[in-house]
Amino acid sequence: MINAVGRDIPEEILEITNKEVFQGNGYKDGYTYKKDGANTKCVIHNKSNKLVGSLRKAIEKCGIRDGMTLGFHHHFREGDYIVNMVMKEIHDMGIKNLTLCASSLGKAHDPIVPYIEDGTITNIQSSGVRGKIGDAISAGKLQGLAIMRSHGGRVRAIETGETRIDIAFIGTPTCDDYGNCRGIGGKSNCGVLSYAVVDGLHADRVIAITDTLVPFPNFPAHISMTNVDYVVEVDSVGDPNKIATGAAKPTTDMRKLMMADYCTQFVANAPYFKDGFSYQTGVGGASIASTISLSKIMKERNIRMRFGVGGLTKPMCDLLINDQVDCLLDTQDFDLDAVESVKALKHFRISAGEYADPFNKGAVVNKLDFVILAALEVDVHFNCNVVVGSDGTITGAQGGHPDTAAGAKCTIVIAPLLQGRIPAICSDVTTVTTPGESVDVVITDYGIAINPLRQDLMDAMKDVDLPFTTIEHLRDIAYEITGAPKRVEFADRVVGVIEARDGTIMDVVRQVKPFAFAE
């Protein structure tokens, strides 16, 4: 069945997943559902001891068995030790047919590929995957489906009961003996634990894993003892130095600086740029450069930001240090400056639900004026792809892309016209991950296209000296340089589903065809 972004979703996938096709951002607005609840084991006695001597013992106490769903968060990013540590233990126990429901998975988790191959892990739900797990899924090695969800969509899936987490594993920089978890104060700090909040609230069993036990009460807790069954102390939960892996440093790339300048100029001329505006940006080099240059214009025009949201990096935290923003709302820390900033009084932690869940009574993303994003591909319908590489392999994550894009009043996607020899602006993205209706502006090094749905923005920009053009023209320039790209050839089997934030199906990902020499 064809969905609202023109993708044909196979009937058998709709049947297997019991889902509808994507029908537009607002389709589920006002929908009422009953929130799912955890199976909770009461701790009434005041002598109960949650400390367990080993991870293995804690897993056993949770009654692990074949077919369960396990929850993980990715706040340690490429420095995460938890997923591998837990999965090795469970693999050694001979448990099979597990579903991993992680807020994201990366290259740090390459070691679990053998557990995919041997049927220990048969389903994966994640914001996305990178590295060898992506290769394995695209090669058809996962027996079941990989479901890719946005950060808000993951909360939605868990809150609706579509995904029921049997055991959640929460790596935490500090924890007390009763399970109060914090992202700071330890030897391996990740800042916040926002993605794990929903695991704490909705998983039947919750194990907190820490390398720094602290005295009770470890307050203000980000995950409450009221949700934690067991506490395990290990040597190390992660390498905080690898948290920043992949996050951009201030760029010197002239092309990126040019796009950053376009972006800054666009924001500064948009009607939402006024005292009290709100702002979020990703970790791309151009986004970061744009935040830095925007802060200068804010000073010049005496404009103050009300709140910044993220996915935070140093330039956003600098706004707080320089008193250019009232407060930061933090769902993830991309570098150690952001981790350190968590201690600041006006640096507030928010859960992934507060951040981006479309199925609560209103998330922070709905209050965003601007969000600055990146994309692997953008097509002439303004649809974006942030998950599947142009070779057809899964190699990225939805993250908060579809959530912030839908919520913000002005969504700007920065993409260089060409990624190497591959056009980033194309006729049809390989895979749709964020629908065009969410994307207002596309900024490239060859010009800027405003989505025709936003006549108001076109009007606001009509006297602004920026290289405006159409998205089709940008695509044409790209194709002139590289030639029209050949569409990737896929095999028939669907290996992954791109879920829209409301749980409908945006697109599917098929197995890549094994390479064959042309005859």
Place this chain on the structure above:
Amino acid sequence: MINAVGRDIPEEILEITNKEVFQGNGYKDGYTYKKDGANTKCVIHNKSNKLVGSLRKAIEKCGIRDGMTLGFHHHFREGDYIVNMVMKEIHDMGIKNLTLCASSLGKAHDPIVPYIEDGTITNIQSSGVRGKIGDAISAGKLQGLAIMRSHGGRVRAIETGETRIDIAFIGTPTCDDYGNCRGIGGKSNCGVLSYAVVDGLHADRVIAITDTLVPFPNFPAHISMTNVDYVVEVDSVGDPNKIATGAAKPTTDMRKLMMADYCTQFVANAPYFKDGFSYQTGVGGASIASTISLSKIMKERNIRMRFGVGGLTKPMCDLLINDQVDCLLDTQDFDLDAVESVKALKHFRISAGEYADPFNKGAVVNKLDFVILAALEVDVHFNCNVVVGSDGTITGAQGGHPDTAAGAKCTIVIAPLLQGRIPAICSDVTTVTTPGESVDVVITDYGIAINPLRQDLMDAMKDVDLPFTTIEHLRDIAYEITGAPKRVEFADRVVGVIEARDGTIMDVVRQVKPFAFAE
């Protein structure tokens, strides 16, 4: 059926309420249940406006109808305007047969008695009631039952789905236009909103009522926008000066000072009094005096408190100011000093669930070393009564009494031997609200009795120079002075149920017999 504290619970009450009789504090430890969830209406569009022009309109938008259950909190205590304001509106709409599920009700709510009499309100669930509502219930004017629950018990009832709140009304000192609520920053501050947290999480519809709208985001929020459907601005939500009504000021009553001194000496000689101990006290004059004198001993012996819990008053907050305690965990503020203290860095808010819920994975009360409580009556089985006056009328509240008593390692109840001409130490309390197994020590102005269940405490005190005796001896002294009290005569009809914190039935309250002259 006779329960574990010897009370005969009528079969028809067990049937109506679908409950079991109380079977001891530990009966439900380890019990597993599925948490109930709210029927949640999704707000996806970023243009949704939660601000509603009038309370009436907000109530209509929530689809109010006969038979619904309404949630209220009591953080404004005797200064609360919300219950009366909301109930007048709903009464004017002609709605009938409502259940009020309040964290507590007091004299401030006398004006709703006519709504009990005319069938607008037919059931009440509360920690307790005071004033004319208590008189009305005891006189049999409520058509249904009054269920009295502890603060932890209320959370349990809502989390299990035993009580489903259709609409929660959350009076809040400050709120932004998206529903983020805080107990401070406005013109009528109550400090924290701990009791309302469970309403926010579990009520189907939530209305935030404020007299101080502030810019988004009102962070750190105590009730999140993600739980709030509508926001209403009114002239005033409460009178903070009346929050302190009923809370004791430092006493000059020699009898109370003597009991306070006994209490301090007992605590100082107990094995739990060591560096890093934890402590909670009520708002009675003797409790407060004891906190003040304990702080002196702490200084002398160089002992520091790890955390204080409450129900907080000035003397507890002074410990923080004087750096004698690491942090305070706050569930309610009993005076304006405590409200002010909420702004302190180490003054942490906790929800009623974190504080005292027996049906989560471990509440703060389980980590208490000492709790100092009061009681209307204590009997020779150490059972306490804090709800029903010796005339048989409902005039008090369970509050956190049963929760903290069950959780703390050492539970001390201070009660003067005589309350006027009425013995506070008696053979059998009028109504059991906290079971004797939870009560370790009873301190009176005539001596101190240790519960025989606590041989360890008896051993610890054997060389301590305090007037130890038996509970029976204290009862005998009281009865010698006043004569054995006549048992209150009740009519047959059960008007109230005293629920144990785990949802079983501790006792029932019957209608008082209309006064008749003796023949």
